[in-house]
Every structure is written in C-alpha cells, then in structure tokens.
Amino acid sequence: MWGIAIIISVFSGGVQSILNDEGLIETIILSVYTKWILLSDIIWMCFFIVFILSRKQYKTESNLHYLTYKPLESISICVVIPAWNEAKSIEKVITDFQKQKFVKHVLLVDNNSSDNTVEIAQKVGAIVIKKNENKGYSHSVLLGLKEALKTDSNVVLFTEADSTYNGYDIEKMLSYLPNADMVLGSRYTQVLSEKGNQNSLMHIWGNILLAKLIQIKYFSLKHLGAVNLTDVGCAMRLMRRECLEKIIPLLSSKDSEYPYAGDSIQLHITMLSIEKNFRLVEIPITFNKRIGYSKFESSKFTKGIKWGAIFMWFILKS
Secondary structure (H helix, E strand, O other): OOHHHHHHHHHHHHHHHHHHHOOHHHHHOOOHHHHHHHHHHHHHHHHHHHHHHHOOOOOHHHHHHHHOOOOOOOOEEEEEEOOOOOOHHHHHHHHHHHHHEEEEEEEEEEOOOOHHHHHHHOOOOOOEEEEOOOOOHHHHHHHHHHHOOOOOOOOOOOOOOOOOOOOHHHHHHHOHHHHHHHHEEOOHHHHHEEEOOOOOOOHHHHHHHHHHHHHHOOOHHHHOOOOOOOOOOOOOOOHHHHHHHHHHHHHOOOOOOOOHHHHHHHHHHHHHHHHHOOOOEEOOOOOOOOOOOOOOOOHHHHHHHHHHHHHHHHHHHO
C-alpha cells in the first residue's frame, strides 16, 4: 500500500513539477501524498511499539515456557502416513520407517486410492485404514492421529507417503523430545536437501513468511516469539502422546469427522500447541525429491498463491 502511494506521489509530483517549472524533490517532499504516507508510518509504528511492549511478559512463566527435562523411560512410536494413489513410493516409505529403532506401528490411512497402494501397504505389514470414499487430506490427517491414539505407542510421528522424508531423521528428532512436547521438521537447510526437490522459490519464501506471521501472532519481546519457525509446510513432526491427546478434541467437533481448519490442519495443530503452552522445537531435517506428483498442485503458480492466501487467512483469523 505504501509502495503504491509512493509511486503515485513520485509520478504526480514529477508531472506537476515539470508543468510548474519547480524542483522535483521539493515537490515530492511537500506533496499531500508524502504527508499522508509519513502520518500512516507514524501511526502504525506507534501501534507496533505499544504491541511489543505489551508482550514483554508474554509466555515467560518458568514452569511452562522454559527449560525442562522429561525423558521417556521407554519409547514406542506409531508412524501415521496419509496416502492417496501412492503405489510408486509406498513400499519404500513404509519399509524405511519400519526399520527405524523404536518404531512399533506404521499406520497408513488410505483416501480411497484407485491404484494398488492398499495392497502394497498390507503386503509389507502396515496397519491400513481404508476409506470407502475420498474425504480429503485433512480428514486423513485427523483420522490417522485418532487411530494412533488407539495403539499403545507413547510417541506419534506424522509424515508423508511420497518419499520426501527419511526415517533416519527420527533419531535426531527424538533427541529433542526430553525438552519438548512436539518436534517439527524444517526442510530449508540446503546441504540437507536433495537437489531438484519440489520446494520452489515461491514455496520457500511463502512458508517462511507464514512461519514468521505465526511468530508475530505469538510474539514475545524477550525471545521474539514463543516458538522459532521457518517452515510451516513441513509435514514431518514428532509428538508426545499426551500432547496429541489434549489437542485432538480441539481439532473438530464431536459431531463431525472433519477438522475445523480444513486443509490448514497442520497450521492449526502448531498454533493450538503454542496456545496450550506445549513446548515446540523446530529442527532441520533431510528432504528428498518426491516420487509421484503433488495432489495439491502447489508447485503451480496460481495454486501456490491460492494455498498461501488460504493459510495466511487462517493464521490471521484464528
């Protein structure tokens, strides 16, 4: 808005100065547009200063927001994988996670695939939850997390079926769990990313923008935010069972199997965790080229803008 106003000011001021044979710089400085721009800047800066000062003590309780050490006596992991027509990658993904230490259950939620995703998953020993119709990705996420709580696992890992994530990252994520309730992945460390992956320039900067918007929403003057985020689009996350148990009832109504947030469910989980004073830690993880194609088609410019707008609106209104 300010950029457009400045362009208008320069253009109109420049034309006026030529017509009146006046100095261009002097005309711009004295123009009405410039005065309104300066006034607007002063107003929003005043509001910003009031906002940051009001957050001086925000989320700074020692027993809720600072260091704790709560190691798990034993670890049993349930891996949740939503899938739809992922026959090309699903065997590799399931076997990769099955062989990781502490993984006891691999649970696949099939969104009514038309290929042989289900048959392959069953053949390699995954627990398969089959749906008789395609009810969408967010429905699969919520159903998978609910089913994970029916197992005896005390840690739940959420991931994707397209082979973009690696099972061996569980080890590094687990190392943070004694100090956290949920460990999020970040895909943006270059040396940990396979060249040619689907994270375009728009993906990277869009996710960073949304991540920092969440930090501003939960801004803390002392630590610049209750959590430090860089990648809200990363699906791989590890969480304590008790953390998930408290969040699940808040994701949908008792009368509905669909989440309130729709396809913004991952954002909703992150934001609810912050609001409920769970400790979140984001760490860099590895990221591979996708096997198959994106069901969201977010690599297309128009679709990417659409999803970005949906996610931004959800953050602002929630």
